Amino acid sequence: MTLTSGPSTAASVAAAPSRRSSPLRHVDWLLLIAVGGLLAIGAPLIYSATRNLEIAAGGDPHAYLKKQAINITVAVVLGLMTALFDYRMLRVYAPFVYVLSVLGLLAVLSPLGSTINGGHSWIVLPAGFSVEPSEFVKLALCVALPMLLAERRDMETEPRLSDVGLALGVAILPIGLIMLEPDLGTSIIVGCIVLGILAVAGTPSRWLTALVLTGAVGAFVAVKIGVLKPYQIARFAAFTHPNQNTSTVGYNVHEARIAIGSGGLFGTGLLRGPQTNGQFVPEQQTDFIFTVAGEELGFVGGAVVILLVGLLLWRAARIAMRAEDLFGTLMAAGILCWFMFQAFENIGMALGIMPVTGVPLPFVSYGGTSLFVNMMAVGLLENVHMRRYV
Numbered sequence: 001m002t003l004t005s006g007p008s009t010a011a012s013v014a015a016a017p018s019r020r021s022s023p024l025r026h027v028d029w030l031l032l033i034a035v036g037g038l039l040a041i042g043a044p045l046i047y048s049a050t051r052n053l054e055i056a057a058g059g060d061p062h063a064y065l066k067k068q069a070i071n072i073t074v075a076v077v078l079g080l081m082t083a084l085f086d087y088r089m090l091r092v093y094a095p096f097v098y099v100l101s102v103l104g105l106l107a108v109l110s111p112l113g114s115t116i117n118g119g120h121s122w123i124v125l126p127a128g129f130s131v132e133p134s135e136f137v138k139l140a141l142c143v144a145l146p147m148l149l150a151e152r153r154d155m156e157t158e159p160r161l162s163d164v165g166l167a168l169g170v171a172i173l174p175i176g177l178i179m180l181e182p183d184l185g186t187s188i189i190v191g192c193i194v195l196g197i198l199a200v201a202g203t204p205s206r207w208l209t210a211l212v213l214t215g216a217v218g219a220f221v222a223v224k225i226g227v228l229k230p231y232q233i234a235r236f237a238a239f240t241h242p243n244q245n246t247s248t249v250g251y252n253v254h255e256a257r258i259a260i261g262s263g264g265l266f267g268t269g270l271l272r273g274p275q276t277n278g279q280f281v282p283e284q285q286t287d288f289i290f291t292v293a294g295e296e297l298g299f300v301g302g303a304v305v306i307l308l309v310g311l312l313l314w315r316a317a318r319i320a321m322r323a324e325d326l327f328g329t330l331m332a333a334g335i336l337c338w339f340m341f342q343a344f345e346n347i348g349m350a351l352g353i354m355p356v357t358g359v360p361l362p363f364v365s366y367g368g369t370s371l372f373v374n375m376m377a378v379g380l381l382e383n384v385h386m387r388r389y390v
Helices: 002-020 029-056 063-084 087-109 133-152 161-179 184-200 205-224 230-240 251-262 289-322 326-351 369-389
Strands: 113-116 119-124
Touching: 029 063, 029 289, 029 369, 063 369, 087 113, 087 119, 087 133, 087 161, 087 326, 087 369, 119 133, 133 161, 133 184, 133 326, 133 369, 161 184, 161 205, 184 205, 184 326, 251 289, 251 326, 289 326, 289 369, 326 369
Parallel strands: none
Antiparallel strands: 113 119
């Protein structure tokens, strides 16, 4: 027995390091399938939404498609790099990530910032590229807040009031700077990230209720003192009265609902949507990309998009529940809340059940910064998942 089991045991021990040395062997393939499916659907939808626009302007009808292909390539590289870097080391670098994100917001509010589509949220770089620093705040808070909360408590105790106060203090600064741009949609998403992380960390429900009420009062005060622009207030008014002002502030949602409703069960066919080809829905390649799916791919195509988003959220929730430490759990939970609310808000405003706030649909809408940050978030999810085996 000794001679038989000895070599076997030795071989298994020798083989163990090699099995544990490659985290890529434990990739969550369902998560990647969900992301890949959304990217594959988004690219032709972007092309359909922009080709006639470019033709009318005398440009290349494939311009947006080519740019999105570059964006996807860069995003995949960033996601892979994020997945391979051990997330447990982020505890050390979290303060630097947070500070850099705040500095980016300050740069936007300086003369370096530019206004695009009514939002002063961008920094325009040479060669026509632009960066939206507020997108990086989502990722920064998904790292910084878990670091604070995980360092100050363990899984068996609930956060102290000082812990919650410290986390809120870290979050309030970037939220305030984003509101000054003003970017209401991103501010709400960041608020959902903060609430989600605090809830998963075990914060008492009475404290969370107080935070929600405080946020509501803060929003009311922001409206009264003029932090929000008149067009943003008008969007909320249009949401409460959807059948009024359909030719002005309610135009986007009115045309979006027509586009989705005209798609029927199977849609008009890719590149054959009358509303899309006629450019009736503004910002269709970004904020209202779901209207292209609804019109040209129909109810079935829209359902596929929603199912892929659901698959993405399920895998994120599963990764959060199975993480090996509290830091990984809170980080994955923050990303889950981020993707969940942003997808719901984007699809909801296209359907008319949410006010228009100008947020893209993750992995489907056109954009560089948003896609880069989203893919890095997926890299962190994969990172948390793979490190359970390493």
